[in-house]
Amino acid sequence: MKxxxxxxxxxxxxxxxxxxxxxxxxxxQAFDGEQALSYIAINQYDAIILDLMLPKIDGLTVLSKLRxxxxxxxxxxxxANDQTEDRVxxxxxxxxxxxxKPFAFDExxxxxxxxxxxxxxxxxxxxEIDGIKVDSVARQVLFDDKQISLTPHEYQLLEFLARxxxxxxxxxxxxxxxxxxxxxxxxxxxxxxxxxxxxxLNSAGAPKLVQTRRGFGYLIE
Amino acid sequence: MYxxxxxxxxxxxxxxxxxxxxxxxxxxxxxxxxxxxxxDGALFDKAHALISLTELDEEGLEFDFAEEGVMLEFEEGDNxxxxxxxxxxxxxxxxxxxxxxxxxxxxxxxxxxxxFADLPxxxxxxxxxxxxxxxxxxxxxxxxxxxxxxxxxGEEGWELEIPPPxxxxxxxxxxxxxxxxxxxxxxLTIFGVIVVVLLLSGFxxxxxxxxxxxxxSNLAKQVSQxxxxxLDARLRHAGAQSIExxxxxxxxxxxxERLQSAFEREKRFSANVAHExxxxxxxxxxxxxxxxxxxxxxxxxDQFFIDVRDISAQxxxxxxxxxxxxxxxxxxxxxxxxxxxxSKYCDEVWHQAVNGQTTCKRLFKDIPQxxxxxxxxxxxxxxxxxxxVNAISYSPQDAEIQIASAIRNDTVVLEVKNASMDLKxxxxxxxxxxxxRKQKAxxxxxxxxxxxxxxxxxxxxxxxxxxxQLDNQQIFMVRxxxxxxxxxx
Numbered sequence: 057m058k059x060x061x062x063x064x065x066x067x068x069x070x071x072x073x074x075x076x077x078x079x080x081x082x083x084x085q086a087f088d089g090e091q092a093l094s095y096i097a098i099n100q101y102d103a104i105i106l107d108l109m110l111p112k113i114d115g116l117t118v119l120s121k122l123r124x125x126x127x128x129x130x131x132x133x134x135x136a137n138d139q140t141e142d143r144v145x146x147x148x149x150x151x152x153x154x155x156x157k158p159f160a161f162d163e164x165x166x167x168x169x170x171x172x173x174x175x176x177x178x179x180x181x182x183x184e185i186d187g188i189k190v191d192s193v194a195r196q197v198l199f200d201d202k203q204i205s206l207t208p209h210e211y212q213l214l215e216f217l218a219r220x221x222x223x224x225x226x227x228x229x230x231x232x233x234x235x236x237x238x239x240x241x242x243x244x245x246x247x248x249x250x251x252x253x254x255x256x257l258n259s260a261g262a263p264k265l266v267q268t269r270r271g272f273g274y275l276i277e
Numbered sequence: 278m279y280x281x282x283x284x285x286x287x288x289x290x291x292x293x294x295x296x297x298x299x300x301x302x303x304x305x306x307x308x309x310x311x312x313x314x315x316x317d318g319a320l321f322d323k324a325h326a327l328i329s330l331t332e333l334d335e336e337g338l339e340f341d342f343a344e345e346g347v348m349l350e351f352e353e354g355d356n357x358x359x360x361x362x363x364x365x366x367x368x369x370x371x372x373x374x375x376x377x378x379x380x381x382x383x384x385x386x387x388x389x390x391x392x393f394a395d396l397p398x399x400x401x402x403x404x405x406x407x408x409x410x411x412x413x414x415x416x417x418x419x420x421x422x423x424x425x426x427x428x429x430x431g432e433e434g435w436e437l438e439i440p441p442p443x444x445x446x447x448x449x450x451x452x453x454x455x456x457x458x459x460x461x462x463x464x465l466t467i468f469g470v471i472v473v474v475l476l477l478s479g480f481x482x483x484x485x486x487x488x489x490x491x492x493x494s495n496l497a498k499q500v501s502q503x504x505x506x507x508l509d510a511r512l513r514h515a516g517a518q519s520i521e522x523x524x525x526x527x528x529x530x531x532x533x534e535r536l537q538s539a540f541e542r543e544k545r546f547s548a549n550v551a552h553e554x555x556x557x558x559x560x561x562x563x564x565x566x567x568x569x570x571x572x573x574x575x576x577x578x579d580q581f582f583i584d585v586r587d588i589s590a591q592x593x594x595x596x597x598x599x600x601x602x603x604x605x606x607x608x609x610x611x612x613x614x615x616x617x618x619x620s621k622y623c624d625e626v627w628h629q630a631v632n633g634q635t636t637c638k639r640l641f642k643d644i645p646q647x648x649x650x651x652x653x654x655x656x657x658x659x660x661x662x663x664x665x666v667n668a669i670s671y672s673p674q675d676a677e678i679q680i681a682s683a684i685r686n687d688t689v690v691l692e693v694k695n696a697s698m699d700l701k702x703x704x705x706x707x708x709x710x711x712x713x714r715k716q717k718a719x720x721x722x723x724x725x726x727x728x729x730x731x732x733x734x735x736x737x738x739x740x741x742x743x744x745x746q747l748d749n750q751q752i753f754m755v756r757x758x759x760x761x762x763x764x765x766x
Contacts, residue, residue, distance in 0.1 A: 067560045067584040074577055075567035111716050136555035139548065157559035161566035 057172050057212070058082040058233050060104045062092040062118065063134065064111055072105070072161075077236070079165050080195060080208045084237040089113025096122050096129075100232060103130040103171050105164075108137060108146070116149055123150035130171040134159070169193065176219035183218045185276060186263045190218050199262040209234055210253045213246075217266060217276040226273040250274055281493070285486045286479075293478055301471045308467075309460050316456045317393050320407040324391070324449040327360060328409065333442050334416040338364075340371050351375050357400065358451040366410070366446045375399075381448040386410040388444050398452060406450035412442050492522045500529065508537040549712035553595055553725050557588045564588075591725075598727045601659075602711070605734040612653045612739045616763045619689070620644040623680055626658050630665035638669050643681035649763040650689050656735045661693075663728040664755050668695040670724060671715075671753075689760035697753040705745050709733045729755075 059081050063069045066087070073083045084099065086092035088111040096104070096118075104122075108115035119131055132153040133146045143154045152174075153167050169192055173179055183190045189198040192215055197204045206214065216233050217225065225233075227243040234249070235241045250266055257265055265276050330341040340362070342348050350358045351373035361372035361381040372380065379399040386392050391409040398404035416439065492514060499512050511533060512526045564581045571577050604610050620642060627640045668678040672695040679694040699715060707713045712726040729745075732755075736743045741759040748754070 065556060065560060067588065068556075068563060070584070071560070071563045071567045071581065074574075075563065075570055078567075078570045136552040136559065137548075138551065138555075157555045158562045159559060161563055161570075 057102045057168065057216070058084075058100070058236075059168065060084045060086060060092065060095055060099070060101045062086045062089070062104060062110065062115065063107045064088060064109070065107075072164075073236075075161050076165070076168075080212050081168065082212075082232075082234055082236045087111070089115065089118045092118050093121060095237070096127060099237060100229075101129045102175060102233075103132060103152075103168055105132050105134050105168075106151070108133060108135040108142070116146065119146070119149045119151060130175060132164075132167060132171065134164070166193075172219070183215070185218055185221070185265060188257065188262050188265060190215050199257070199260050202260065204256055204260045204262070206253065206256060207249075209249050210256065213249050214253055214266075217274065221276050224269050224272045224275045229273070282486055282490050285490070286483055289482050289486070290475070290479055293482075294475060297471045297475060301467045305464055305467050308463050312459055312463065313456065316405070316453070317407070320393065320405060320449065320451065321391065323358075323451075324407045324409050324447060327447065327449060328411055329414070331362070331413050331445065331447075332416055333413040333439060335439050337440065338370060338413055338445075343371055343373075356452065357398075358449070359398065359404075360447060360449045362448075363446045364443050366444070370445065381406065381450055383446060383448060384408045386446065388412070395453065396450060398450060402452045402454055403457060404450050405453040405456070406448050408446065408448045410444055410446050413445050415439060415442055492519050496522060496526060496529075503533070505540070508533060508540055546711055549726075550599065553712065554592065557592045557595075560588050561585060595725045595727065598725070598731050601731055602727070602734055605731075605738055610656075610735075610738050612656065614651045614761070615654055616649050616651050617654055617657065618646075619648045619650050619682060619691075620646050622654070622657070623661065626661040627665055629658075630662050631669065637674070638672065638676055638678055640665070641677050641679045643679065645682070648682060648689070651761045651763045652741075653739055656739055660732045660735055660757065663732050664693045667724075667728055668693060671698060671700075672696050673698055684762065685758070687762075688758060689762045690756060690758040691760060692754055692756045694752055694754045697747065697751050700747055700751065700753055702747055705747055708745055709743075 057080070059076060061069060061073055061076070061083050063072065063085075064087055069085050069087065073085055076083045084095055084101070086095050090112040092104070092106070092110070093113065106115045106119060110118070113121075115133065115135070119133075122129075122131075130152045131150065132155060133143075133151045134155050134157060135142065135146070136157040137143075138156045146154050152171055155164060155167060169181070173181060173192070181191065181193045183192070187199055188204075189196075191198065195211060197206055197211065197214060212234050213230065216230070227246045230246045231241050231243075234246070250268075254264065254266055257263075267275050267277055269275060327342050332339045332341070342351075342360075345352070350356065351360060352375060357375040359373050359375050359381055361376060362370040363383065364370050366383065366385070369380075376399060382394075382396060384392050384394055386408045388410045391407055393405060393407050396404050396406055495514065496512060499510075503510050511530050514522070514526065518526070564584055568578055568581045601610075623640070623642060623644060631638075665678065672678065676696045679692075681692050681694075683690045683692075704715060709729050709732075710726075711730045713729075714724060714726040733743050736757060741757050744756045744758070746754045746756065
């Protein structure tokens with residue numbers, strides 16, 4: 057799941073991005089509204105974590121601009137403003153969720169996962185395909201009730217494709233989803249992750265889940 | 278609690294009852310007195326008529342009125358009248374046939390005088406009498422001669438002398454029921470008119486007082502509907518404003534404005550405090566929670582500790598500033614003046630302000646070395662520290678920060694100037710407000726927007742005036758005036 061974290065506090069940026077990355081999210085960081093809009097213009101995000109009081113362009117203006125431009129990524133407002141009118145204003149402008157500071161980091165992660173489920177249209181946090189269970193809460197993959205050990209990137213790849221069954225994703229799209237904008241990643245890295253994932257599933261006796269469409273990319277049918 | 282309307286109604290009605298009752302009593306007594314006077318006048322006239330028909334001649338007293346058939350009212354009928362005459366007040370001379378065996382009472386009146394009195398008549402009716410004590414009229418000589426001639430023609434050789442007259446007491450009485458009836462009708466009429474007037478007045482007073490007090494009722498109704506959730510409401514009136522209500526309405530509206538403003542200020546203040554503390558709290562919480570996720574990442578964890586230290590320092594600064602503000606507003610701070618070498622002290626404060634900051638900005642002083650001021654050292658230090666830190670943070674890179682002093686009206690004026698980056702003239706009005714920042718975002722500067730508020734509060738305690746200015750060249754200046762200078766060395 058690819059996120060844009062828009063927050064003017066350097067310290068919060070640092071700790072949040074570390075924690076989110078550790079939880080398997082690909083995180084881009086923006087420190088003001090202007091920077092956020094330029095990131096949004098060139099990247100596809102599953103969700104944007106948006107502070108309201110931002111330098112240069114405030115959070116609500118960023119939100120209304122991205123909605124007016126037809127961007128449908130989920131927006132979670134993260135603000136110290138706890139008044140009802142602030143929440144109503146944010147949600148009315150097109151935010152999907154509102155979290156008041158200070159907040160529990162686990163709650164933020166859970167809300168982001170919920171937004172991700174909503175985006176893929178799958179409400180059940182556990183996706184089951186051909187006997188393989190992908191538990192997005194426990195971040196576990198099970199086959200015949202036995203856990204298959206995956207790296208964070210392998211898990212992300214599997215969950216991303218499982219949530220979007222039947223859709224083909226190119227190498228670049230998968231890089232976007234698995235890595236933040238600052239990372240330098242080649243197509244080989246994606247191929248390596250796919251290959252490793254297939255091996256781990258195969259060694260556990262699971263069917264071959266990830267298919268290749270030559271010249272297009274990968275999918276789970 | 279009482280009703281003004283009821284009190285006014287009752288008071289006015291009571292006053293009207295009192296006034297009208299006294300008027301009625303006065304009127305009745307005047308009219309009744311007059312009617313009685315007229316009645317008594319008639320009694321007097323009638324009595325005098327009887328007296329004029331009483332004559333003394335040689336044969337004695339003659340009572341012409343007593344002749345049968347002359348005055349029937351003394352003899353028969355439904356409306357009988359009475360008289361009785363005594364000589365010397367003792368010897369009965371004559372009484373009206375209407376009295377029968379009864380007598381009229383005597384009061385005892387001096388000669389030539391008369392008196393009136395009430396009495397029950399012999400037939401049982403209420404009556405009124407007049408008693409007159411008089412000397413009977415003596416037949417005069419002409420009349421006597423004529424009578425003599427007649428006598429001589431009829432009787433010869435007799436010549437009688439008229440006896441000396443003696444005082445006669447006459448009592449004449451008649452019923453007074455007609456008088457009482459008249460007085461009753463007069464009294465009833467006056468009482469009835471008074472009752473009707475009172476009823477009508479009561480109704481009109483009730484309506485008029487109600488109408489007169491309706492602006493007050495309307496005011497009370499509007500005021501009763503105002504609570505803490507409706508402080509934006511204002512008192513309004515339909516139609517012309519009364520000069521009695523207008524000041525109340527205006528004052529209440531002004532009070533509401535001040536109250537609303539104070540409520541909003543408090544609300545804003547609470548929201549600002551919450552906001553200012555929430556963000557660092559959020560940072561602390563996230564840092565600790567994420568640190569638990571990456572316990573083995575030494576570099577990250579070390580950085581987290583540094584962040585925790587910085588956040589704690591920032592929160593401490595906010596809390597200390599808020600406490601200072603609260604103490605200054607509560608009047609718990611006082612000024613403790615002492616002599617300070619201003620130029621030297623500015624250098625000290627500047628070094629403290631830039632301590633630990635990576636700035637290439639310099640302070641340019643224009644303060645005489647020998648200028649000594651007398652003020653609170655600690656508070657001046659806090660003021661200058663805030664001004665220097667603000668000047669460093671909000672001026673362009675490599676900007677000069679100037680501090681200059683001048684003597685005006687025997688006091689020292691201190692000016693701190695720096696070029697500003699994005700200030701606008703309208704910002705000057707809000708810069709002393711709590712938590713005001715040009716950029717609403719907290720950023721990384723660590724400013725909470727309380728610095729100038731604290732400067733202003735401290736200056737007030739030190740009896741100094743702080744004014745802010747922004748000129749056309751975007752030079753922002755803080756002027757502190759009213760500093761006392763000590764003798765220059």
